[in-house]
Amino acid sequence: MPPESSAKQEVIVQGIPASQGIAYGQVFVYIQSNVEVPSYAVDPEKGIDEIARFDRALVITRQQISKIKNEVEKNIGPEEALIFDAHLMVLEDQALIGETIREFEGTGRNIETCFNKVAARYIQAFSEIDDEYLRERAGDIRDVAQRVLQNLLGQAENSLTRLADKRVVVANDISPSDSAGIDRSAALGIVTDSGSKTSHAVIVARSMKVPAVVGVRDLSQRVQNSDWVIVDGYDGLVIINPSESTLFRYGKIREQREGVESRLLEANRQPAVTLDGVAVTLMANIEKVDEVKLVRDYNAEGIGLFRTEYLYLNSARVPSEAEQAVAYRTVVESLAPLPVVIRTLDLGGDKPMAGNPGLFPKESNPFMGFRAIRFCLEHTDIFKDQLRAILMASAHGKVRIMYPMISGAEELARANAVLDECKAELRTKGTAFDEKLEVGTMIEIPSAAATSDLLAQECDFFSIGTNDLIQYLLAIDRVNDRIAHLYEPTHPAVLRTLKNIVDEAHRAKIPVSVCGEMAGDPVLVPLLLGLGVDALSMTPPLIPAVRYLVRAMKMADAKKLAKEALGMASPKDILTRCLDFYSERTKMEGAPTGRRAGGRPGR
Numbered sequence: 001m002p003p004e005s006s007a008k009q010e011v012i013v014q015g016i017p018a019s020q021g022i023a024y025g026q027v028f029v030y031i032q033s034n035v036e037v038p039s040y041a042v043d044p045e046k047g048i049d050e051i052a053r054f055d056r057a058l059v060i061t062r063q064q065i066s067k068i069k070n071e072v073e074k075n076i077g078p079e080e081a082l083i084f085d086a087h088l089m090v091l092e093d094q095a096l097i098g099e100t101i102r103e104f105e106g107t108g109r110n111i112e113t114c115f116n117k118v119a120a121r122y123i124q125a126f127s128e129i130d131d132e133y134l135r136e137r138a139g140d141i142r143d144v145a146q147r148v149l150q151n152l153l154g155q156a157e158n159s160l161t162r163l164a165d166k167r168v169v170v171a172n173d174i175s176p177s178d179s180a181g182i183d184r185s186a187a188l189g190i191v192t193d194s195g196s197k198t199s200h201a202v203i204v205a206r207s208m209k210v211p212a213v214v215g216v217r218d219l220s221q222r223v224q225n226s227d228w229v230i231v232d233g234y235d236g237l238v239i240i241n242p243s244e245s246t247l248f249r250y251g252k253i254r255e256q257r258e259g260v261e262s263r264l265l266e267a268n269r270q271p272a273v274t275l276d277g278v279a280v281t282l283m284a285n286i287e288k289v290d291e292v293k294l295v296r297d298y299n300a301e302g303i304g305l306f307r308t309e310y311l312y313l314n315s316a317r318v319p320s321e322a323e324q325a326v327a328y329r330t331v332v333e334s335l336a337p338l339p340v341v342i343r344t345l346d347l348g349g350d351k352p353m354a355g356n357p358g359l360f361p362k363e364s365n366p367f368m369g370f371r372a373i374r375f376c377l378e379h380t381d382i383f384k385d386q387l388r389a390i391l392m393a394s395a396h397g398k399v400r401i402m403y404p405m406i407s408g409a410e411e412l413a414r415a416n417a418v419l420d421e422c423k424a425e426l427r428t429k430g431t432a433f434d435e436k437l438e439v440g441t442m443i444e445i446p447s448a449a450a451t452s453d454l455l456a457q458e459c460d461f462f463s464i465g466t467n468d469l470i471q472y473l474l475a476i477d478r479v480n481d482r483i484a485h486l487y488e489p490t491h492p493a494v495l496r497t498l499k500n501i502v503d504e505a506h507r508a509k510i511p512v513s514v515c516g517e518m519a520g521d522p523v524l525v526p527l528l529l530g531l532g533v534d535a536l537s538m539t540p541p542l543i544p545a546v547r548y549l550v551r552a553m554k555m556a557d558a559k560k561l562a563k564e565a566l567g568m569a570s571p572k573d574i575l576t577r578c579l580d581f582y583s584e585r586t587k588m589e590g591a592p593t594g595r596r597a598g599g600r601p602g603r
């Protein structure tokens with residue numbers, strides 16, 4: 001244990017368990033771009049020092065960007081490195097620098113406040129320009145401004161993409177673009193003040209096998225970089241400056257849980273077949289191309305959800321058709337003949353393209369806003385680039401296309417019409433693609449669920465996005481920690497809706513899978529299977545626990561469970577029934593349920 005932590009008081013904070021595992025390490029408090037910078041008056045006699053501080057931050061930022069540029073040029077390519085020239089140009093912008101200094105001279109506030117204010121003005125002005133190229137510059141200014149602010153605030157060496165050493169990341173929130181770039185080798189654990197089990201940062205944490213706890217309110221303001229914490233991703237606890245006895249107890253818990261995990265991993269090579277002989281298809285969800293390795297490691301039968309928006313999130317520009325074609329082909333080829341379901345862009349909502357505010361203006365209700373297929377049907381140039389890239393990859397393995405956020409049959413028909421145009425263009429050019437490529441629809445909006453009979457006539461498969469479906473069905477914002485306890489997958493409305501979707505899919509003789517987080521929760525899996533779901537797609541590290549459960553249960557019992565649950569009124573009672581079903585079949589001590597020990601169940 002570090003010497004200084006023994007002197008500090010141990011504090012235990014309860015949050016929401018979001019990614020299983022136990023981590024112990026020193027804190028890195030991550031300050032997000034939109035977190036307010038401190039504002040204070042500067043002693044007029046120290047004005048020169050303040051401007052010198054600004055100059056130094058600009059020089060350091062220039063050195064950092066040049067270094068990244070060289071690395072990108074060497075490791076990825078000169079074209080990709082061009083963006084950093086644009087960033088360097090922002091740093092040379094005399095108007096921006098001059099205005100900051102004038103703001104400082106006029107107000108006497110600290111230089112961070114002045115720079116932040118001027119940069120925000122520039123970002124706003126650029127994002128309103130009616131020229132796509134200039135609009136994109138707003139993203140460059142935001143990125144660079146962030147870096148300059150970090151340097152001014154002394155946070156330069158530790159950004160999420162380059163943690164100086166192994167740390168537990170504590171943040172107010174981590175956006176999807178932040179989480180996509182997180183330093184996977186150094187993040188020991190993740191703790192966020194806000195968020196819920198289905199927020200995208202958490203989904204990424206789970207795929208990284210990093211313990212995570214969310215919904216800890218103001219913890220990021222209560223800890224400092226010198227603190228040490230335990231992150232208990234099983235029970236949703238964060239223990240700040242743990243005592244020696246707590247560390248000892250957690251050492252034991254970790255040993256026990258790791259024992260369970262290694263037994264689950266050993267059994268993970270077995271087929272996912274129930275005791276009464278029904279095979280269940282277990283697929284993987286991935287966000288990034290390099291995660292394709294996890295699909296084989298965890299013995300998945302293919303990819304049930306490739307969230308392609310992660311290719312866009314950290315980029316200031318939209319990736320070209322050719323770049324996307326390479327990415328998709330890499331995934332498809334390395335898994336062939338296993339199937340890969342490529343979901344078309346689901347940008348917007350809590351996943352705006354950070355570097356491109358022109359394409360995603362701020363909205364007061366982003367989850368119900370300009371998102372996913374709505375965006376694609378308005379920006380058909382971007383949509384078509386992606387569709388052609390997916391079609392081209394389909395010549396190299398088994399590809400399926402899936403549209404997110406479809407609200408009804410008309411919208412599905414519009415998306416399919418754009419796909420037909422792309423196919424025609426490729427045929428004219430003589431470019432190969434799979435003519436029999438299957439097209440599916442995500443069912444994640446209540447209107448789609450209610451019209452699943454109509455949608456089933458127009459596509460080859462359904463995949464239920466329970467993360468969004470539950471959010472819209474129960475009117476519970478999926479990333480709002482205050483109402484996270486009301487987000488109940490076992491709500492009768494959810495069960496009835498799932499049953500309707502499955503029945504309509506089967507009536508039309510198309511398969512239906514679930515790719516929301518519910519599919520990776522072994523406590524809820526029997527319910528889904530009992531309702532008739534054909535396949536489950538989840539973050540790869542969750543597969544062993546789900547496979548274990550599948551092999552320990554009978555499908556006939558799962559059907560009885562689902563039937564019984566459909567006749568029940570209380571979400572809590574249904575959950576208790578599911579927990580009983582699960583623990584009767586998994587006798588392993590310490591088997592993970594993802595729920596808090598002895599307390600109110602997590603989600």
Ligand code: PEP
Pocket residue numbers: 305307346444464465466467468469515516517
């Ligand atoms: C879902 O909504 O369940 C889903 C899988 O999509 P995402 O989490 O990417 O919104």
Ligand code: MG
Pocket residue numbers: 404444465467468
């Ligand atoms: Mg969704």
